Structure formats: C-alpha cells, structure tokens
Amino acid sequence: MNDPILEMRRVSKSFFSIKALRDVDLTVYPGEIHALMGENGAGKSTLMKILSGAYRPDPGGEIRIEGKPVHINGPLGGRAAGISIIYQELSLAPNLSVAQNIYLGREVSRLGMLAREAMEAGVGPILERLGADFAPSTPVGNLSMGQRQLVEIARALHARSKILIMDEPTTALSAGESERLFGLIRQLRAEGLAIIYISHRMDEVYALGDRVTVLRDGTMVGSLDKPEIRADTIVRLMVGRDVSSFYKKEHDPTARHGAPVLAAVDIADDRRVRGCSLTVHSGEVVGLAGLVGAGRTELAHLIIGAAPKTAGHVEIEGRNVEIRNPGEALEAGIAYLTEDRKALGLFLDMSCLDNINLAVLGRDARLGGILDRDKARDRAKKAFAALGIRAADAGVTVGGLSGGNQQKVLLSRLLAISPKILILDEPTRGVDVGAKSEIYSIIDNLAKSGTAVLVISSDLPEIIGICDRVIVMRAGHIAGEIKRTGASPLNQEDIMALATGTEQLDA
C-alpha cells in the first residue's frame, strides 16, 4: 500500500479536566473511503473539529499530512492543510449562485468589480467532472438537497483538498440522490482523494467503506478492514456489548389484535395522496413503507389535520371524527412524531421540562391557566427515567442534547397525553445505535399496553424488525399490504417490489 495521506498519532483533546478524545490513532490512505462510526458523543465531531482547525489538540499528539507534521490553526487551517469538511447542515448561501458559493471568500475581481463570468468559467470544469446537471449561475436556493451537496463537494475540489470529510451526507437525501452521491464518492476515490465518511447507517458503510474505524467514549476501539466489516462486529464495538435483541419484540406479533382503533378512509389531498385507506388495531405495530416521495408523510399530515383533506374521513374506535387541526387530533388521542424534529417538533431554546410538558400544560394547569410546576417536574422526571433520557437535568435546553435524546424528549411529549394512536414518522432518523434499540423497546412496550402504532420508515430492516404488518405506498396510493404470519416472516424483497411497482411484472 502507498504512503498514508493523513496520520494522527496519540491525539487527545481535553476540556478542563475531561478528556473528549484519548490517544486516538487514525491513518487514512489516498484513494480510500474510511468510515468513521460511533454513537453520538463518542468523539467523532471533536475529531472532525481538530482536523478543521476549530479545536486545538492537547500537546503530545501528532498530526502528519503526507508525512509532514502539521499544526492546524484556526478555521481556515484545515482548508490550508488540504482538508475539507462537508457538514450535515450544509453551509451554503441560498441567495447566491453556485459559482459565488464555490468562490465564497476568494472572489475574483477585476478593477474592484466582481468578475462573475471568470468565476463561472472557473467552476465549469469541476461541475462537469462531477456530472452536475445545473449551470454555475443557478442560485443555490433553486437546487435540490442532492445538488447542493454536489456544490459543497465542488467547493472542496476547487480548494484542491486531498482529504474530504463527510458528516452523515445522506440524511436529507432521497434514495435516488443517495445512490448518485455514492457513485460520485467512488469516482473521487478513484481519482485518489481520501474520504472520511461519518455515518450511522450500516448499509452505507457496507456499500462504501474500505475501512471502518470505531470510536467509543473518546477512544478508538477498533479498525476493521473490508473483509471484517460486519454489522454485528461494528455494533458490538460501538456499544461495547452484544446487541442480540436489537429489535425487541415481546408483544405477540401474530396474535389476533383488538378492534380497529384508527381507520382512515379514502383520504386524499388531490396532490400527493390519492385516496388512501388503512386501519390500525389496538396493540398492533403497523409499518408504512414506500419510497421517498410516495406520500407517506403527507398521508400522516392529512390524518392529523396538519394539511387540508379534499376527500375522506377518519374513524376512531368506529366513530367518525372530524379532525381539522393537530390540536383536535391530540384531543382525539392521535399523537404524531414528526420526521423533522428540529424544524417541526422541538423548541430548541426551551428546556426539556417545557418540551415534555407542552401538550399537557393546559390539562395540568390550575385555575384555568396557572402552570402546575410540581406536576410538570414530576412528569419530566418520570419521562427521564422511563425513556432513559440522558441530560444533566430537566432544566437544560433541548438544543444541546444528542439526536437520540432529543428524539426521546419529543416522544415523551407525545406519550404524556397517553395516546390511543401513535404515528411515528422516521422515529430513528439521526439517532445512534444505542438509542435506536431503546426506541424499539419503547414501541414494543406501547404495543403491549394496547396502543395502536403506525411507523413510517425508510429503513427496511427496521420495518421488518418491529412491525406486525406492513402497508406499502406508491405514488400516492396504497400499493399493497403484507402481513406477518408464523410461516412467512416479512422480507425486504416483497416490500420493495410493492414500493417500486415491480410486482406487477411478475403477475
């Protein structure tokens, strides 16, 4: 093998007396995709911030790039050393053009005037090399998430970076866009770039990773070469124990379930949802699968009244119920966990306490509106214990918690109303492995206690692992339903066939 492009030796980072990173060794070679895994809080972002120059490592360690020791100082230090980072939340200005974004901070000017054409000509070849289907003059705001990512990559290439760090790049992408991104990453590898790929998703690491390094509690617990990359090995390294019962299921999946609790009948909005009906029974976990854009989230929004229906109605326990807004859905006993917890779910500047209690403040209040703070504290304390929320106390703001803990806080708010029906939209997106397994066991317990649960998920192993029955949507319609029976467990192929429409070819 050729010489490593990046070597980190005994790199540590302490904050006051606490070691966030402890003697980490990382070696990355040119032309390899190096996956970096670890639960939230394991030290991945600290490591990244050291490479970008945002943090300075403790003395004693060493970083070498192409064999030469370097000191990465300041926010521009990383880029100067040939390292570019593409963050989860992209850092592009939507009001500027593609070319202006790529040249941001290094604009070309002639006689003090912005040389727009020169900049657009300069980025042309790079965009072409990346196979971009948009012009350098396009405003970034008009691009899809996948195209924006391309702009970020173009920016890195334009800065002649040799090491590209990507932090969960597929979170906001559709399946098709992710596939294209993977193709591009492989192309960059072939061109000799070193790519450090951070992801929670096992299938991505399988598909892309040449090597995997796992961090836990700030230490490097293992580095696996391609043939050794296996899900169980990685999970064991990440959580430090066997996760034999990852998908916990104690409620009886094949039992005859109770009466239908939720029935949606011919729901439509004439745009993304065209006449969908489904039922969920008490004590049942039903999956709602489908490709991104099939209309699953839109259907959920119509059921809870977050968007106006043009047709159809909702029945709860056999009775027709008028639901015109999310408030009425909550009153009817339907709780909905949004897929976008930061934009549509949580109040990031508010405390865990307020976030957990928000839906029941009115019910708990005295004298028609005075907060009952004892009750609220009590409820938060119970939620912390029941869901295993890890935060110093209920008074801290939610914005500072990890993804898994944020998700549990949001879930606690929904559970506070003791819903009859729980609709979970991508419940484990952006959540680390440990918290994922905890969320599965919460869902299992809810089903055991009689709650009707509808899970929208793009993660097929998750759907198969936790659901009793799967409803598949395709292009705004219900494409079919697959039931788990003793003899035939659910499988990915059947679901994908329904989701993509290939089952019609077989028939």
Next chain:
Amino acid sequence: MPDQGSTQVNAATANALAAMQETRRQRIRLAIRAAGMLPVLLLLCGGFHYFSDGRFFTAQNLGIVVQQAAVNTVLAAGMTFVILTGGIDLSVGSILAASAMAGLIISKFPDLGALWLPASVLTGAAFGILNGGLIALLRLPPFIVTLGSLTAVRGVARLLGADTTVFNASIPYAFIGNGSLTLVPGVLSIPWLWVIALLVILVSWLVLRRTVLGVHIYAVGGNESAARLAGIKVWAVLIFVYGVSGLLAGLGGAMQAARLYAANGLQLGQSYELDAITAVILGGTSFVGGIGSIWGTLVGALIIAVLSNGLILTGVSDVWQYVIKGLVIIGAVALDRYRLQGSART
C-alpha cells in the same frame, strides 16, 4: 481486562462530569443573560451622580426618573410580548394617542366621566386586537400591518379631537398622573405612574412565566411550525399578544392624559414605539423571538430614562443628547453581544 473496565468507568464518569459542567456553564450563561444590562444601568447611574455633583441620587430626582420611565415601561412590556413571538408592533405610539383622545372626550361627559379610564384602555385593546386579527388570520407580516396602523390610527387620533387639543382640568383619577403613593410619610413615596408600571411588569412576568399561555408565547416565537403541529392555537396567541400590546398602549395613553389633563392627536406619543422597541432590545430579548425576559425590559426602559435625565442634569445640550443616546444604545447592545460571545467561548 480489569484495566479496560476501569477505563470505561472513567470515561463514563468523565462524560457525566462533562454534562454537569455543561449545565453549570449554561446556568452561568443564563445568569449573565438575565443580569444583562443591569451593570450598565448601575454604571450610568453612578457616572451621572458623579458628574452632576451628587444631584442624581436624590429622592426628588429619582422620582422624576421613574415618572419619566413609567409610560415607556408600560409600552415596552406590551412590546416584549409581541417581540417574544418574533413580531413587532410599530403602532403603539399612535394607539396611545388615540386612546388618550378617546379617554379625554369621554371624561367631559358629566355622567360618563368616571368611565374615561376603562374607555381609554379598551380603545387601545380594540386597535391591538385588530392588528392581531390581520396578522394571525390574514397571515400578513406584522411589520407591514403595524406600519399601516401607525399611520391610520394616528389619523383616527386626530379625527377624534377634530384635530385640536382636548383639555379637561377636572379629569377624574388625575392623581394617577401626578400623585404619589406614600409608603413612609415624609420619607418615601412612589409616583402612582411608577406603581402602575411596576404592576404591569409584575403581571407580565406572571403571565409569561407562570401560565400555560406564557409557555405558548415562547413556543410560538421559538418555532412557529412546531407550535402549530403541537396543537397550539397560534392564531389565538398572536391575537393575544397584539391585543396586550394595544391594551397597554391604551393604558399608557390614560397615564399621559391623567398627567397632562390634555391630549393632542397629532403630537402625543410621537415615535414612542422606538423607545419601547429600544427598551426591549436593551433588555436582551431576541429580535427573532423565543428568548427574553420582562425583567430585562424593565432595565432597558430605566436605562433610557436615566440617560435622558442624566444628560439634562449634567448640562449636555439638547442636540448632543440625541447623539449620545443613540451611541449609548448601540454601544450597550454591542457590549451585550460581545459578552455573550465571550461566555459561549469559554
């Protein structure tokens, strides 16, 4: 093997410690944020006392300061509700004028005279609810709606008195404008205007921090879409905050009317909205909503009053007062930003 175990335990305790330290840091940051501009206020008071040869901290002068601060404090309290939801209310000065006019006109009717005070307050509330309705139900931007009512309501105020000054030397409850509440006879008395202002601050604090509605106001300002999805009636919250802002502008109008025994639709309350917004911003409330406190607003309103009073005491010319006031406001907020950044960096 045991060695590895202890490393794990150490790492776990380190993480817990880090979390604890993080909370402590967050608490300190919150405390700094809450104390906010208080040091600036105290510094200004001390400075003016020194440069005016000890004329600032006298019972008489402090009485003047709080009397001057009272109306702006009341307006700024309403403005705090609005800005906490991420909105703005530019119409409070005009609403104040229209309410004062309405109050004075009612006070001249022999049988209805005593009703002038509620009439004034309700006039303000009505205009506020109108603002809120346009913003919440028609989904128009608050800046545009209240910019429009800034002009339109000013016109209404002039219409009410047929564009003249309305006098009433025997207006009922005149004591709230010029009288004082005596706490210790001959030693300590507080102007009624300031008593009202403090009561408004106290009630505002109770609503914001101790009621469901208060949490909903912060929630709407923090994340409006999430609030809607969480079942909060966002429209009702918006109508409430603009209604409160209007109502308090009406109360401010009543306070002015009682103090002056007169009101003029053209001049009264001109550009009061700017002082109210300044007080809220000096108080550390975030302009995009969701973060802020009513105590900060109180300090902000006092800073503005102390500045006006102190500059007069120290004999600064009227022209320079404007320049200095503007610079102090920019400087104070810059200092605040710098300090918050500093605390975030540690």
